[in-house]
Amino acid sequence: LFGMAAATVLGYGFSEWLLPLAGDVFITGMQAVIIGTIIHGLVHRGHVHAH
Numbered sequence: 001l002f003g004m005a006a007a008t009v010l011g012y013g014f015s016e017w018l019l020p021l022a023g024d025v026f027i028t029g030m031q032a033v034i035i036g037t038i039i040h041g042l043v044h045r046g047h048v049h050a051h
Contacts, residue, residue, distance in 0.1 A: 004041050008034055 011034045 003036065011037075020033055 011030055014030065
């Protein structure tokens, strides 16, 4: 869970740092990666509990 929070904060920090350098496409891509990471974490956690 800590790793998930760290990844989210890190992604937010990178998006804030690169905001002046990037366009909407990059921001959308970052959001997609963060959301995908969260979903993957939830699915993986579900599989772990299933075992």
